[in-house]
Amino acid sequence: xxxxxxxxxxxxLGLCVLVLSIHxxxxxxxxxxxxxxxxxxxxxxxxxxxxxxVPLNRLSPHLVRAVIAxxxxxxxxxxxxxFDALERAIDDNRTRDRRRGGSTLxxxxxxxxxxxxxxxxxxxxxxxxxxxxIDTVWTKRRIMEIYLNVAEWGDGIxxxxxxxxxxxxxxxxxLSGREAALLAAVLPSxxxxxxxxxxxxxxxxxxxxxxxxxxxxxEGLDACVLP
Numbered sequence: 697x698x699x700x701x702x703x704x705x706x707x708x709l710g711l712c713v714l715v716l717s718i719h720x721x722x723x724x725x726x727x728x729x730x731x732x733x734x735x736x737x738x739x740x741x742x743x744x745x746x747x748x749x750v751p752l753n754r755l756s757p758h759l760v761r762a763v764i765a766x767x768x769x770x771x772x773x774x775x776x777x778x779f780d781a782l783e784r785a786i787d788d789n790r791t792r793d794r795r796r797g798g799s800t801l802x803x804x805x806x807x808x809x810x811x812x813x814x815x816x817x818x819x820x821x822x823x824x825x826x827x828x829x830i831d832t833v834w835t836k837r838r839i840m841e842i843y844l845n846v847a848e849w850g851d852g853i854x855x856x857x858x859x860x861x862x863x864x865x866x867x868x869x870x871l872s873g874r875e876a877a878l879l880a881a882v883l884p885s886x887x888x889x890x891x892x893x894x895x896x897x898x899x900x901x902x903x904x905x906x907x908x909x910x911x912x913x914x915e916g917l918d919a920c921v922l923p
Contacts, residue, residue: 718810719829722809722810722826722829722830722833723833725809725830725834725838725842726833726834726835726838729749729845730749730809730842730845730846733808733809733846733854734811734812735808735812735813735846735848735854736846736854738812738813739852740852743851743852744852745852745854746851746852746853746854746858746862747845747853747854747855747857747858748855748857748858748861749845749855749857750845750855750856750857750868750869751841752837752840752841752844752921754857754867754868754869755841755844755856755857755868755869756868756869756870756871756872756876757918757922758871758872758873758875758876758877758909759844759856759868759871759876759879759880760840760844760918760921760922761876761909761912761913761918761922762873762876762877762879762880762905762906762909763801763840763843763844763880763883764801764909764912764917764918764921765880765905765908765909765911765912766880766881766883766905766908767800767801767804767880767883768800768801768802769908769912769917770800770917771800771801771802771836771840771917771920771921772836772917772918772919772920772921774800774802775828775831776800776802776803776827776828776829776830776831776832777800777802777803777824777827777828778798778800781798781800782798784798799823800827801839801840801843802827802830802831802839803823803824803827804843804847805827805830805839805842805843805846806823806826806827806829806830807823807826808843808846808847808848809826809830809842809846810822810823810826811823811826836920836921837920837921840921844856844868845857847883848886848887849862849863849879849882849883849886850882850886850887850890851887853886856868856879859879860875860879863875863878863879863891863892873906873909874902874906876909877902877903877905877906877909878891878894878898878899878902879891880902880905881894881898881901881902881905882898
């Protein structure tokens, strides 16, 4: 029994150290780049990794607005979790065959940095905790900067700079409104939907996102990110 108790204490201590280390790492990312994620490690075998970290001021404002329009219009208003959107998603999913997500950009950033793709209530609970944590220790600008540098765009491409170079042959700083909308349009399923060339669904969704991005700009929904 004494041996078992020692083993259990050792396991508990190890878990505490691990959890503390992850939170310290998370706090450090308030100023330090994220050099790798589980999604990068778990990309398909044989797929080369393409990424290039750039600061937010070297990313097109069109892309920031398009991503807010596509993924989280209330990004500047909520504290990491949009409980109203989450409640609406739960209600919709009770009556629709097609599942609707309620994740914020902050939750997606937390998932990309600390976790991996996939479902399960346990993983979602951990994601929610880290979303609240990073919304406290990072700024909104930093959350957006990290999101746009670690988001996946298919074919082993991570981050907006690598995506802009691969898909349009230009820097992410020079993306047009249309190009930004196309990149934002494929974010939910970057390995399924293409921007080169876009199919009817992606093209139509990009049209919608261009319109929504103008609303984001006109109504100041990007005020916490763009000067």
